[in-house]
Amino acid sequence: MPEAPSGLERDGTARGARDRPPAMSDVAKLAGVSHQTVSRVLNDHPNVKPATRQRVQEAIAELGYRRNEAARALVTRRTGAIGVITEDSPLYGPTMTLIAVENAARSQGTYVSVATVTRWEVATVQATLEHFLDQGVDGVVVIASHDEAVRAVKDYSRRVPVVMVGPSQVSGGIHTVAVDQYSGAGLAVGHLIDLGHRDIVHVSGPRVWLDARARERGWLDALLQAGLATSDPLPGDWTASSGFRIGRELLGRRDVQPLPTAVFTANDQLALGLLHAFADAGVPVPQEVSVVGYDDVEGSEHFFPPLTTVRPDWTALGARCLERMTAAIEGEPAEGVLVGARLVARASSGPART
Numbered sequence: 141m142p143e144a145p146s147g148l149e150r151d152g153t154a155r156g157a158r159d160r161p162p163a164m165s166d167v168a169k170l171a172g173v174s175h176q177t178v179s180r181v182l183n184d185h186p187n188v189k190p191a192t193r194q195r196v197q198e199a200i201a202e203l204g205y206r207r208n209e210a211a212r213a214l215v216t217r218r219t220g221a222i223g224v225i226t227e228d229s230p231l232y233g234p235t236m237t238l239i240a241v242e243n244a245a246r247s248q249g250t251y252v253s254v255a256t257v258t259r260w261e262v263a264t265v266q267a268t269l270e271h272f273l274d275q276g277v278d279g280v281v282v283i284a285s286h287d288e289a290v291r292a293v294k295d296y297s298r299r300v301p302v303v304m305v306g307p308s309q310v311s312g313g314i315h316t317v318a319v320d321q322y323s324g325a326g327l328a329v330g331h332l333i334d335l336g337h338r339d340i341v342h343v344s345g346p347r348v349w350l351d352a353r354a355r356e357r358g359w360l361d362a363l364l365q366a367g368l369a370t371s372d373p374l375p376g377d378w379t380a381s382s383g384f385r386i387g388r389e390l391l392g393r394r395d396v397q398p399l400p401t402a403v404f405t406a407n408d409q410l411a412l413g414l415l416h417a418f419a420d421a422g423v424p425v426p427q428e429v430s431v432v433g434y435d436d437v438e439g440s441e442h443f444f445p446p447l448t449t450v451r452p453d454w455t456a457l458g459a460r461c462l463e464r465m466t467a468a469i470e471g472e473p474a475e476g477v478l479v480g481a482r483l484v485a486r487a488s489s490g491p492a493r494t
Contacts, residue, residue: 162203171199221251222465223272225265226283228256231378232408232437233351233452237283237305240458248462253277260284265292273300279465281305285318285350301468305461307350309476315464316476319452321351324481325358328404328432328450331483333366336492337402337430343386343414344373345406355406355434376410383413391421399429401492408433408440408449415443415488426490436484445487452481 168178173196180188181196188196199205222245226238238254245252253275255268265282272280278301282293285306293302293314304310308318332340342359345352356373363370374389376382383405390399405411411433418425425431425445433440436451457479464477 162205164205166203167196167199167205170203171196220249221253221275221277223269223275223277223280224252224254224283225268225272225280226254226256227260227286228258232435233285234283236435236452236454237457240454241281241283241305241461242458243455244458244462250462260286260288260292262288262292265289269293269300279303279469281461281465287348287350290350301465303461303464303468305457307476308354308478313474315468315474317457317461317464318476318478319351319457320478320480321354322358322361324434324450324452325355325404326362327481327483328434328448329359329362331448331485332402332404332430332432332489333362333368335402335430335489338368338492339400340368340402340404341371341390341400342373343376343383343403343405343410345376345378345410347375349378352406359404376406378407378409380409380413380416383410384417385413386410387414387417391417391423399423402430402432402489404432404434406434408435408437408443408447411447411449411488412443415445415447419444425488428493430489430492432489441486443488448486448489449484450481451484453479456480 164175164178164182168175171178171192173192177188177192178196179185181193181200224238224241227234229235242252242254253272255271257264257268269280280300281303282289283305284290284293290304290307290310293304294310301315303315303317305317307316308320310316329340340359340363342356344356347353359373360370374386376386390403403411403414405414411431414431415425418429418431423429431447433447433449436449440447440449460477460479464475467475
């Protein structure tokens with residue numbers, strides 16, 4: 141085979157081009173398409189023939205081309221990155237929400253920078269928002285169902301596009317995405333009512349959490365709509381230890397007040413503690429007391445007995461969050477979006493005792 145002409149590689153690419161990172165023009169030349177076609181492939185434009193798209197993608201892979209995000213940002217005034225603020229907490233809901241947002245962002249080629257806060261204090265949250273502003277992110281997602289978080293973020297929605305995940309609605313032009321906690325609680329209580337339960341107690345989460353209050357309202361309204369008697373919720377703090385303590389308290393007053401036939405807990409960890417307390421006392425679940433949780437945490441199907449619970453649609457939550465972020469960046473009017481949940485029936489719930 142004859143040698144390539146001086147100054148050219150065998151594929152016709154100038155040697156000088158190999159001394160620098162490959163450019164979009166190199167991809168276009170190798171694929172035999174226009175610069176505009178390469179741009180359309182990179183931006184996932186629908187009007188590209190499959191064969192052409194494949195040829196461009198093969199050229200990108202062969203050359204090792206990477207888009208120059210800094211140059212792109214100068215043209216579009218966007219970086220393709222968003223900031224995410226979440227709580228420094230092992231709680232399942234915030235963790236699953238973060239994973240859902242990251243997965244949805246990755247699927248559309250958006251980069252995520254994560255910052256955690258130990259407490260939802262105004263100064264801490266606003267310092268984190270300033271950090272993201274310095275990074276030039278296109279917008280910020282705040283994962284929080286806490287009153288303090290809402291207060292801390294409100295003033296910043298005019299400086300950077302913000303989406304809050306947790307509140308069902310926030311005044312001040314902030315886009316929101318939330319699991320429909322109220323309806324989810326209604327599913328749990330409705331399931332117990334259908335099983336014949338008429339004495340359904342609620343172990344609540346901390347009242348400073350929007351999720352806890354929404355689940356409590358869902359429990360209460362479901363009882364009222366069914367014409368059943370209501371009682372004050374038993375306050376918990378999201379932990380299994382709290383559920384265990386409340387279970388012990390219920391057991392300790394059996395001489396003066398019978399155990400309820402069913403308990404709906406504000407999350408699965410509270411249910412876990414409750415099941416522990418009942419097991420220690422020899423109280424069979426669900427024969428004596430049915431227990432229903434919320435969240436469907438990893439492993440809840442292996443609780444003893446396997447836990448009936450409510451599973452939020454985490455995938456939809458992430459997708460709707462990114463949709464709202466795009467809307468916020470484009471300057472569309474703020475909107476609140478609710479995502480559904482479904483009941484997962486397992487062995488911890490059964491017919492009411494007679």
